[in-house]
Amino acid sequence: MRVLIIGGGPCGLVSLRNFLDRAQFDDVQLVERRDNIGGVWYRPPSGRFGDSNWGRADQNTWASPAYPGLIGNVLPEFLSFSGQPFPPPRSGQQFPELLETYEYLNAFARPLFERGKIRLNHEVTRVDEVEEADGGGWRVVMTDWTAGESGVRKEEMWDAVVVTTVWFDNAYYPNVEGLDTIKETGRVRHAKTWRGPSGYEGKRVLIVGNANSANEMAAQVALVSQIPVYRSIRRKSIFPSLPNDRIEDIGPVVRYAHTGGKITAHTQDRTIEDLDYVLFGTGYFPDVPYLHVLEPGSPDCSEGSTRLLVPLTSRSIQPSRIPSLYRHVTYAHNPSLAFIGALVSFTPFVMADLTSTWLALVWSGHIEIPCTIEDRLADEQVRLKKLHQRRSETDNPSDLVSFHSLGRYELPYAKDTRAEVVSAMPEMGDVLARWDDEQDSRRFAMYATKLDSLYTLAGIEKPEA
DSSP states (O other), rough: EEEEEEOHHHHHHHHHHHHHHOOOOSSEEEEEESSSSGGOOOOOOSTTTTTTTTOOOOOOOOOOOOOOOBBOOOOGGOOOOBBOOOOTTTSSSSSBBBHHHHHHHHHHHHHHTTTTTOOEEEEEEEEEEEGGGGTOEEEEEEEEEGOOTTTTTEEEEESEEEOOOOSSOOOOOOOOOTHHHHHTTTTTEGGOOOOOOOOOOOEEEEEESSSHHHHHHHHHHTTTSSOOEEOOOOSSSOOOOOOOEEEEEEEEEEEEEEEETTTEEESSSEEEESSSEEEEEOOOOOOOEEEEEEEOOTTTHHHHHHOEESSSSOOOOSSOOOEEEEEEEEETTTTTEEESSSOSSSSSSHHHHHHHHHHHHTTTSOOOOOHHHHHHHHHHHHHHHHHHHHHOOOOOOTOOOOOOOOOGHHHHHHHHHHHHHHHHGGGGGTEEEEEESHHHHHHHHHHHHHHHHHHHHHTTTOOOO
16 A cells, blocks of 8 residues: 655654554655645744744745744643653743744654655645546645746655645634624734734734633733733633733624724624724634545445545535544545544644554554444544534533544543554554543643743742632
8 A cells, every 4th residue: 555644744744654663555655835844833944933934825835823932832741752752841841832842843754854755845736536446546636846936746646645734724713794894904814824913013902712822812912012902702711821911801702893994893792993903813624625535426326427526625514524534534435545633632742643553553454444434434423413412511612612622532532542553553552652541630730730831931920829
């Protein structure tokens, strides 16, 4: 089997290592559209985050959601790929900075480069499933940007494809009346393109969201903008942030309007007028627009009929997800297509390490998965049922309830997956993260640790509880 991995971020890199070292394949390669590995942790060519060209989107550089001054919220233990521990942060803080995470990934990728398994500046523009009658596999079209400014089109055939580019190209905005209109003013921005508070001096700003990116944007903007900075929230966040009397929390916005060059935001109980900018820290949605699969045949389709190629993903799929996945990884209708990184985890590096090891063993025949499409689709139906139940138990539809975010089901999922891996390859028992109750306790304790870190960075004494 020949395997192509798309995307040179953490998920792609650990998948490549695991496919090369933990199973046997005829060929495994990784392609990355940018001029270096790292994905959202990619360091700009200059190495200076303040440069105006940092994150500029053109043929060789695509905008990254990472922003200057970013400090992670995941401890090094949970950023460590098996066999390569993450070094202690240099700052003395317990959480690494953006550049430190990039350097870790760069060191991890070095032997993969030396083995000739990574092609940079190769942008995948289309992936098509091929009929079994025509040989099966996947037709991959890409642009090779190493060949000049206009690039060169390439077409390749692969037996199997791993997609790791699921989320961070797709900025999510809530469906709110008037939002499309104010977007046209150029005064609406998303955390995906956040580059720091420069340009917001003296401006009147609303931040939407209160997860990590929204909280950091609010804290940075509040240093230079008009006071208060408004922050629209739906719930108390599990992600820690320091109290800040420059930031005023308001409820969810139900309608926007544009009047006289300014923006007005209406909540259920108040109106905020004369806003200069609205910044969204509302996350991302799963979509792979270059991917096309054969339309699943229906029982009344005549044998030998040609099936159409259709997009697998769409912004309109509800609940938002990559559809028809078994275990959030393999495509139920054709398991030679898989996704690493579709599953949202509080510890994404170690989850990608685990799931890509599992996938390598599935594709190499060491782990069996259900043999019928119907049985593989049953996994999605079980998840949809659980999701419906969870949503029925809350009056807040945004309360961290999403298809690929397992929440309290994450530990059982990881335990089961790890058990299958160790059963097939016992030596992995001493290599992979433990995924036990003790580890889970440390994982949840990260939030309190992060809050302590924020107080230390700010030079503020933490108040007693």
